[in-house]
Amino acid sequence: MNSRSKVSSLLAELTLEEKASLCLGSDFWHTAPVERLGIPAIMVSDGPHGLRKQPEEADHVGISGSVPATCFPTACALGSSWDPQLVQRVGVALGREARAHGVAVVLGPGINIKRSPLCGRNFEYLSEDPVLSGVLGAAMIHGIQSQGVGTSLKHYAANNQETDRLRVSAEVDERTLREIYLAGFERAVTQARPWTVMCSYNKVNGTYASEHAWLLTTVLRDEWGFDGLVVSDWGAVHDRVAALVAGLDLEMPPNLGVSDAAILTAVRTGQLEEGVLDTAVARVLQLIDRAAATTEPPPVLDADAHHGLARAAAAECAVLLKNEGHLLPLRPAAGDTIAVIGEFARTPRYQGAGSSQVNPTRVDVALEELRSGVPDQVEVAFAAGYGIDTTDHDEELAAEAVALAGRAEVVVAFLGLPAADESEGFDRSHMDLPANQTALLSRLADANANLAVVLANGSVVRIAGWEQHARAVLECWLSGQAAGGAAADLLLGAANPSGRLAETLPLRLEDTPSYLNFPGEAGHVRYGEGIFVGYRGYDKLDRDVSYPFGHGLSYTSFEYADLTTNLTGRHQDGDLVVNLTCRVTNTGGRRGKDVVQLYVGDPQASVARPTRELKAFAKVELDPGETTAVHFVLTPRDLSYWSTVQNDWVLEGGEFELAVGASSRDLRLTTTLDIAAPPPPVRLDAMATLQEWLADPTGSTLLRKAVGADATGRPNGILGNEELMVVVGNFPISTLAGFPGFGLTHPMVHTLVDQVSRSDEASSGGAA
Ligand code: BGC
Numbered sequence: 071m072n073s074r075s076k077v078s079s080l081l082a083e084l085t086l087e088e089k090a091s092l093c094l095g096s097d098f099w100h101t102a103p104v105e106r107l108g109i110p111a112i113m114v115s116d117g118p119h120g121l122r123k124q125p126e127e128a129d130h131v132g133i134s135g136s137v138p139a140t141c142f143p144t145a146c147a148l149g150s151s152w153d154p155q156l157v158q159r160v161g162v163a164l165g166r167e168a169r170a171h172g173v174a175v176v177l178g179p180g181i182n183i184k185r186s187p188l189c190g191r192n193f194e195y196l197s198e199d200p201v202l203s204g205v206l207g208a209a210m211i212h213g214i215q216s217q218g219v220g221t222s223l224k225h226y227a228a229n230n231q232e233t234d235r236l237r238v239s240a241e242v243d244e245r246t247l248r249e250i251y252l253a254g255f256e257r258a259v260t261q262a263r264p265w266t267v268m269c270s271y272n273k274v275n276g277t278y279a280s281e282h283a284w285l286l287t288t289v290l291r292d293e294w295g296f297d298g299l300v301v302s303d304w305g306a307v308h309d310r311v312a313a314l315v316a317g318l319d320l321e322m323p324p325n326l327g328v329s330d331a332a333i334l335t336a337v338r339t340g341q342l343e344e345g346v347l348d349t350a351v352a353r354v355l356q357l358i359d360r361a362a363a364t365t366e367p368p369p370v371l372d373a374d375a376h377h378g379l380a381r382a383a384a385a386e387c388a389v390l391l392k393n394e395g396h397l398l399p400l401r402p403a404a405g406d407t408i409a410v411i412g413e414f415a416r417t418p419r420y421q422g423a424g425s426s427q428v429n430p431t432r433v434d435v436a437l438e439e440l441r442s443g444v445p446d447q448v449e450v451a452f453a454a455g456y457g458i459d460t461t462d463h464d465e466e467l468a469a470e471a472v473a474l475a476g477r478a479e480v481v482v483a484f485l486g487l488p489a490a491d492e493s494e495g496f497d498r499s500h501m502d503l504p505a506n507q508t509a510l511l512s513r514l515a516d517a518n519a520n521l522a523v524v525l526a527n528g529s530v531v532r533i534a535g536w537e538q539h540a541r542a543v544l545e546c547w548l549s550g551q552a553a554g555g556a557a558a559d560l561l562l563g564a565a566n567p568s569g570r571l572a573e574t575l576p577l578r579l580e581d582t583p584s585y586l587n588f589p590g591e592a593g594h595v596r597y598g599e600g601i602f603v604g605y606r607g608y609d610k611l612d613r614d615v616s617y618p619f620g621h622g623l624s625y626t627s628f629e630y631a632d633l634t635t636n637l638t639g640r641h642q643d644g645d646l647v648v649n650l651t652c653r654v655t656n657t658g659g660r661r662g663k664d665v666v667q668l669y670v671g672d673p674q675a676s677v678a679r680p681t682r683e684l685k686a687f688a689k690v691e692l693d694p695g696e697t698t699a700v701h702f703v704l705t706p707r708d709l710s711y712w713s714t715v716q717n718d719w720v721l722e723g724g725e726f727e728l729a730v731g732a733s734s735r736d737l738r739l740t741t742t743l744d745i746a747a748p749p750p751p752v753r754l755d756a757m758a759t760l761q762e763w764l765a766d767p768t769g770s771t772l773l774r775k776a777v778g779a780d781a782t783g784r785p786n787g788i789l790g791n792e793e794l795m796v797v798v799g800n801f802p803i804s805t806l807a808g809f810p811g812f813g814l815t816h817p818m819v820h821t822l823v824d825q826v827s828r829s830d831e832a833s834s835g836g837a838a
Pocket residue numbers: 116130131177224303304425
């Protein structure tokens with residue numbers, strides 16, 4: 071029996087009570103079984119960067135433990151890899167661990183846009199850009215689901231802060247939703263088909279995401295073709311019946327005794343059609359069936375291999391922000407001393423707190439890894455320098471570190487955010503490193519100019535106040551259980567940095583586009599910066615930043631050349647494609663990886679558009695002297711904006727700027743391309759303006775004919791007075807009909823609207 075007929079025959083046998091029970095979990099992590107019909111319960115578990123399978127006494131926020139599992143780099147790190155193949159490999163490993171532990175669905179990836187550096191959960195999210203988030207989110211889904219384990223793409227939608235997250239209403243206009251906050255979900259859903267999507271806690275424009283029919287049904291299912299199950303975030307349902315009607319299939323955890331009773335009453339009183347319930351139940355059964363379809367025996371896990379992958383992945387995620395005089399990689403000679411300073415070198419911080427917190431199988435310590443990685447007769451000396459549970463200055467620790475720095479050849483300072491600074495559940499109030507760390511840094515620099523900083527933080531920290539003290543800065547994010555090993559590999563040159571910033575590093579918090587509106591107040595957060603999130607905002611305002619989106623250095627160098635474009639097809643025929651090719655050469659002395667980024671701008675747009683937007687990227691690996699060709703393909707959607715007038719994506723014909731670069735502000739090759747597209751239709755009615763009527767060929771002909779001309783051919787009324795037309799061109803024609811001497815009357819307007827709509831019908835093949 072195929073899955074669909076199995077689901078419908080089960081549906082026919084279920085009682086109303088059983089159906090209601092299936093739309094709620096049976097406990098924190100399981101769906102409800104129906105033993106009578108052999109319907110098993112399946113288990114779901116967090117989380118995006120490692121499995122967090124909790125024992126029975128679940129608390130869901132990571133306080134009680136979970137089974138040991140590989141803690142891979144968190145999303146903020148994976149986002150910086152710009153490497154979908156790598157993310158997919160991590161997903162495969164995560165899927166294997168889930169299968170081995172009998173978990174049917176992994177609750178991730180989380181792809182919410184990093185709207186502000188302050189969001190407490192930024193470490194769980196990939197990027198400030200929807201293309202990067204969508205591509206990498208899709209890769210994670212592909213990886214996990216390739217193992218017969220489902221995913222839950224979360225948190226849908228506009229969940230970009232922790233402040234008041236269970237109640238706040240994100241006030242976002244539709245264009246901004248479509249272009250920024252939904253676009254990554256759209257890509258991941260359409261390209262990777264997650265088994266489930268998790269709705270967010272918050273409201274979107276006044277309606278809880280869990281009750282949002284437009285989000286959960288119109289957009290997700292009707293437009294994007296999602297055929298999986300929608301699950302609530304844990305505790306996101308407030309009205310079970312309204313949520314069912316909107317398209318929310320499974321409530322977690324079960325609000326037992328309340329939600330099932332509400333469903334039963336609603337069906338019995340006719341308030342809820344049983345068919346709506348059946349649809350949700352069918353989706354739950356389909357999910358259970360998908361999980362059961364994997365009949366292969368659970369894999370035997372190789373913890374060492376997964377740790378190795380975690381280490382390689384962490385190395386790919388680190389972003390080398392600066393490297394003056396090629397201070398890195400370190401090249402210690404026999405007899406040298408490397409001063410490793412900072413408690414984080416000994417007590418690593420490698421993941422964030424909350425529901426994603428993994429119980430690692432083991433943890434690499436950077437200090438030990440450096441000690442075992444250096445050549446003989448090189449001393450790796452350590453001083454803690456500061457305490458991590460306090461921002462208070464400890465003079466004894468600082469003095470010891472400064473003395474060590476003074477006698478070493480080179481200093482590596484491990485700095486970062488204390489665990490208490492960033493977590494699920496609350497937002498940060500600033501983006502600074504603790505004062506005891508930055509104060510120490512300036513003294514270390516006075517003692518030794520050969521100073522490199524290694525950072526551990528989940529969301530960007532301000533570096534403008536202190537980066538002048540460091541010749542090199544390596545941003546390692548929260549990079550999972552092997553972060554310490556990866557840091558040693560990078561510092562000693564066993565690995566070559568290839569991460570790129572997935573979010574802009576601003577000079578100050580006050581510069582961030584969302585600053586004036588984050589995190590809102592009185593239950594509302596207004597997304598006032600609109601589409602100008604992250605680099606889209608900094609670039610539009612021409613604001614200096616510490617390091618731009620897409621930035622990251624390597625121990626080698628790359629040159630770009632020979633950008634060619636080739637346009638085929640026509641937009642109006644539906645087959646327009648723009649092909650771009652360029653060549654990238656490794657011009658340095660080491661094998662390394664570069665991320666080639668393609669940005670598109672539409673300077674002639676009739677609506678406000680970002681200066682440039684990332685549309686594609688490719689990570690390439692090259693030997694010294696090696697050259698490779700990189701190809702990109704753009705479709706009309708990549709050139710379009712969301713038009714709230716057309717209620718659709720609109721490609722405006724004209725000149726586009728295409729730029730290939732090594733960051734959003736390091737554009738190496740640029741070109742312009744003229745792309746023809748018919749103007750979008752304008753609805754010509756009585757409220758359309760004189761200019762709009764005249765801009766439309768049919769409208770203009772009809773209007774000119776109606777107004778008429780004198781014997782010399784000069785148009786009558788307003789059409790004969792060009793000066794006045796400039797002033798009143800933006801008046802609706804129904805208003806102009808009320809002005810004497812303009813040659814228009816209300817009956818004429820009526821007839822014109824009638825004529826133009828009939829001509830529209832005729833050109834679209836008739837009204838029938
Ligand atoms: C989080 C989700 C998580 C769920 C289950 C919620 O509080 O927002 O991301 O998957 O808990 O732990």
